[in-house]
Amino acid sequence: MRMAPRSALDVAERVLADEPEHRRATFGLRLDRWWGDLADGLRAPYGEAADALALRLVELAAGAFARRDPELARLDEVRTLAPDWFQESSMLGYAAYADRFAGDLAGVRAKVPYLRELGVTYLHLMPLLQPREGDSDGGYAVADYRTVRPDLGSLADLSALAADLRAEGVSLVLDLVLNHVAREHEWAEAARAGDPRYRAYFRVFPDRTEPDEFERTLPEVFPDFAPGNFTWDDGLDAWTWTTFNAFQWDLDWSNPDVFAEYADIVLFLANAGVEVLRLDAIAFLWKRLGTSCQNQHEVHAITQALRAVVRIACPAVVFKAEAIVGPGDLVHYLGTGQHHGKVSDLAYHNSLMVQFWSMLAARDVTLAAHALRALPPVPSTTAWVTYVRCHDDIGWAVDDADAAAVGLSGPGHRAFLSDWYSGAFPGSWARGLVFQANEATGDRRISGTAASLLGVEAGEPERAVDRLLLGHALVLGWGGVPVVWMGDELALPNDPAWADEPGHETDNRWVHRPRMDWEAAQRRSEPGAREQRMFDGLARMARARAGLPHLHASVAAEVLEPADPGVLPVLRRHPEGPMLGLYNVTDEWRPWPVDRLVELGLHRDLLDALAGAAVEPSPDGAVWLAPYAALWVVSAPARTLSP
Ligand code: GLC
Numbered sequence: 001m002r003m004a005p006r007s008a009l010d011v012a013e014r015v016l017a018d019e020p021e022h023r024r025a026t027f028g029l030r031l032d033r034w035w036g037d038l039a040d041g042l043r044a045p046y047g048e049a050a051d052a053l054a055l056r057l058v059e060l061a062a063g064a065f066a067r068r069d070p071e072l073a074r075l076d077e078v079r080t081l082a083p084d085w086f087q088e089s090s091m092l093g094y095a096a097y098a099d100r101f102a103g104d105l106a107g108v109r110a111k112v113p114y115l116r117e118l119g120v121t122y123l124h125l126m127p128l129l130q131p132r133e134g135d136s137d138g139g140y141a142v143a144d145y146r147t148v149r150p151d152l153g154s155l156a157d158l159s160a161l162a163a164d165l166r167a168e169g170v171s172l173v174l175d176l177v178l179n180h181v182a183r184e185h186e187w188a189e190a191a192r193a194g195d196p197r198y199r200a201y202f203r204v205f206p207d208r209t210e211p212d213e214f215e216r217t218l219p220e221v222f223p224d225f226a227p228g229n230f231t232w233d234d235g236l237d238a239w240t241w242t243t244f245n246a247f248q249w250d251l252d253w254s255n256p257d258v259f260a261e262y263a264d265i266v267l268f269l270a271n272a273g274v275e276v277l278r279l280d281a282i283a284f285l286w287k288r289l290g291t292s293c294q295n296q297h298e299v300h301a302i303t304q305a306l307r308a309v310v311r312i313a314c315p316a317v318v319f320k321a322e323a324i325v326g327p328g329d330l331v332h333y334l335g336t337g338q339h340h341g342k343v344s345d346l347a348y349h350n351s352l353m354v355q356f357w358s359m360l361a362a363r364d365v366t367l368a369a370h371a372l373r374a375l376p377p378v379p380s381t382t383a384w385v386t387y388v389r390c391h392d393d394i395g396w397a398v399d400d401a402d403a404a405a406v407g408l409s410g411p412g413h414r415a416f417l418s419d420w421y422s423g424a425f426p427g428s429w430a431r432g433l434v435f436q437a438n439e440a441t442g443d444r445r446i447s448g449t450a451a452s453l454l455g456v457e458a459g460e461p462e463r464a465v466d467r468l469l470l471g472h473a474l475v476l477g478w479g480g481v482p483v484v485w486m487g488d489e490l491a492l493p494n495d496p497a498w499a500d501e502p503g504h505e506t507d508n509r510w511v512h513r514p515r516m517d518w519e520a521a522q523r524r525s526e527p528g529a530r531e532q533r534m535f536d537g538l539a540r541m542a543r544a545r546a547g548l549p550h551l552h553a554s555v556a557a558e559v560l561e562p563a564d565p566g567v568l569p570v571l572r573r574h575p576e577g578p579m580l581g582l583y584n585v586t587d588e589w590r591p592w593p594v595d596r597l598v599e600l601g602l603h604r605d606l607l608d609a610l611a612g613a614a615v616e617p618s619p620d621g622a623v624w625l626a627p628y629a630a631l632w633v634v635s636a637p638a639r640t641l642s643p
Contacts, residue, residue: 002036004028008058015062023073027065030315031058034308037342041305045286045298046256053256057263057305061313064267068314071163072273075316086122086171086276086318086345086481087383087553090546093173093483095124095390097138098152100515101486105153105161112168114521118489118535119542122481123165124173124278126391128152132182132247135503138391138513140175140280141182141248145265155272162273171275173320178262179281180248183233187261188249192235201261203241203252203287205230210289211239217290223438225506243284243293253285253302263309270314279303279344282333283323295329303333303343320346320385326397327351327375334382341379346481349384351375354397356388356471358413359585360454361420361430365568367413371402372559383553386475387483388468389453393435393445393509394421411442418444421453429455429463431494433508449512451491461530463587465491466628469537470583473610473630476545477570477581479553485512489538490520490531544609550579550634566590567625571600578602579609580633584625591622597633607636 004012012031016024038057042050068076079085094115102108108125115123127139130147139149148158162172181188190198205211211230218229221244230239231246241250251258266277282303286296303319310317321333321344332339333347355368378384396417400410419425421432422444432448446453450471456464468491475482495514504510524535545551550572560569566586572579578601584590594617597603606615609632617623625631 001033002039004031004035004058007055008035011055011058012062015059016066019066023065027062027312030312031061034311037311038305038308040338041301041303041308041342042259044301045254046259049256053259056256056260057309058312060260060264060267061309064271064313068271069273071166072271072314072316075166075275076314079316083315083381084552084554087381087479089479089548089551091121091383091481092119092476092542092545093122093124093385093481094118094120094486094489095126095173095483096486096516097126097391097513098128100513102516104151105148105157109161109164112164112170115170116168118484118539119546120484121169122171122173122276122483124276124483127175127177128158129174132184135245135247135507136182137245137248137507138509140177141180141245142177143182143184144186146268159273162275166273166275172273173276173278174269174274175280176262176266176269176277177280178251179284180242180244180250183247183249185249192233197257199236200255201251201258202236202249204236205239206237208239211241213289214287214293217292219292219294219441220438222436223440224436241287244281250284250287253298259302259305263306266306266310266317267313270310270317275316276318276320276346278320278322280322282321282344283325283329295323295325295332300332300335300339300343304339307343318345320344320348322348324348324350324392324395324397327371327399327402331376331378334378334384336376336379341381344382346383346385348390349386349478349480350397352384352475352478353387353389354394356474357394357421357453358396358398358417359568360467360471361417361425361428362413363586364565365562365583365585366406366565367398367403367408368568369559369562370406371399374402377556380554380556384478384480385483386478386480387485388471388475388488389450389485389512390483391485391509391513393447395443395445415442415444418446421446421448423458429458429460431457433511435508447508447511449492449494449514450485450488452494452512456491456493456530461491462533463628465530465533465537468534469541470585470628470630472538473541473632474568474570474581474583476541477551477583477610477630477632478557479551479555479572481553484538486516487514489535490517490524491534492517492520541610544612544632548579548609548632548634549576550574563593563596564590567592577635580631582623582625582631582633584627584629587627589627590625591620592625592631594621594623597623602633602635605636607634608632609634 130144226245231242283294286298287293335343396414403410421430431452432446435445454464454467498510499505523529523531568583570581
């Protein structure tokens with residue numbers, strides 16, 4: 001451990017002069033513990049400016065530490081004693097737009113009992129800080145990070161909601177949009193007004209020379225409605241970098257002032273009671289000529305330094321990386337090599353999500369098993385965020401080499417998935433919409449609610465529920481934090497009126513961002529209703545999961561060689577015994593050989609922890625899985641099986 005230098009301790013002592021002795025001591029211990037991570041993280045991106053920046057950050061951290069609410073300061077201590085809190089098998093996430101779910105923040109407070117009924121312990125509210133007016137990319141174009149969208153409530157309402165949630169054991173998760181700001185943000189306004197300090201916050205080019213050089217290797221995120229990666233701005237009298245929409249201006253993270261601004265925002269949100277920060281579009285932070293300008297190593301160094309600031313000031317808070325990148329780049333967001341254990345605590349398991357959809361359409365697990373087996377291990381102190389779908393489109397991040405290894409063509413399989421999920425493929429039960437068809441690459445991403453992609457509108461509503469329950473069994477059975485997208489707990493279909501709201505008409509991702517149907521939610525207690533099967537099935541799964549130590553995220557999920565091309569086997573080797581998840585992705589009965597259970601150490605008192613019932617092999621030496629069935633096989637302790 002590298003202790004903090006005198007200069008950093010002096011800064012802390014000055015800022016904390018009026019704090020009680022034990023608080024000063026706590027801060028000093030944390031500063032020593034995390035100084036190395038901070039200093040090393042700043043070195044690569046900021047070089048000679050790193051030392052001065054580190055002292056600025058210590059000052060910000062100490063200030064935030066001094067202002068921290070006593071209840072949050074207590075949570076910091078609790079989480080320091082139990083740093084694996086987010087890895088527990090009791091975790092269940094839910095993600096929603098506050099307004100579409102419950103009107104406003106006060107409405108969300110009123111719905112906490114609904115969330116608890118489902119078993120939710122983690123609530124991601126979609127962007128709710130003051131966005132630009134008009135189209136704001138669903139709030140991802142932030143105009144002011146310190147103000148809540150007025151129609152949703154105030155900052156005080158946000159803190160009150162966070163406190164209510166905390167009292168119920170639910171962590172509040174918010175986005176930290178840090179790759180870009182709205183062109184209406186005060187930094188962008190100042191840049192346009194000619195202030196050189198703020199011009200340097202952005203990537204500004206007098207002509208097309210550099211943009212054209214960069215464009216040679218840059219992909220396009222929104223080729224349909226925001227082609228290219230640069231936008232001319234009259235006020236700037238220059239081109240500026242806009243990876244996403246023209247109104248979202250990318251920041252220049254090589255400028256230490258930008259880092260300091262965001263550190264301050266992070267500390268501000270932490271002190272408002274936010275417990276998990278979702279680092280939006282984190283892959284795009286660092287630009288390098290001749291590359292895709294994603295996944296550059298400086299991104300991880302920056303995350304490490306930001307993480308260290310949080311660990312010093314408010315260790316109750318963790319980071320979640322939103323990096324929707326190929327499988328080979330993904331694991332680095334949980335920390336590999338020198339960044340092991342030092343960057344984000346959570347990251348979206350985009351590969352698992354994509355492979356779920358791929359398996360279901362293909363009725364075959366071969367590609368998924370190969371691709372998931374090829375993923376390198378992740379640090380045992382981190383956790384995947386697993387999900388069936390989210391607010392974004394589904395892009396077919398299937399690696400060409402993985403496809404080739406199992407005899408498929410990458411482009412061919414991706415085209416099949418787009419055809420299947422847009423309903424164009426003969427026999428498809430899906431009713432998705434094509435998002436951002438890209439002629440140059442052949443990519444066609446897909447929008448649609450999970451239930452509509454799984455057949456709820458195509459004459460097989462009950463099958464759609466089976467498939468949706470299977471998907472949730474897979475993501476709940478993986479370990480980590482499974483996150484349910486609002487409405488999936490009721491198998492809500494596509495929103496047919498998605499294009500009617502101003503600003504949404506060109507962005508069909510709104511088809512799977514319906515307003516909550518509270519009437520449908522009422523039917524969760526009507527026996528036999530579709531909503532009841534789905535809600536109850538999911539809530540039961542969450543309860544079963546919470547009782548399984550095997551699902552603590554420190555234990556790796558190992559995908560085994562399939563025994564049947566329709567059944568994905570996922571093993572977790574826990575000191576208390578193995579757990580084997582079996583997932584039948586077909587509409588037929590499929591077998592799993594009993595002797596392979598025995599090989600894995602599963603030979604007596606076999607329990608399917610999902611159903612809470614004994615596993616009964618048939619005389620032919622197999623355990624048979626019903627269409628779309630999932631089993632979580634464990635050796636039951638005698639007490640579980642006794643009546
Ligand atoms: C993330 C969000 C997406 C948004 C983009 C730009 O990928 O999930 O909805 O469009 O970032 O902020």
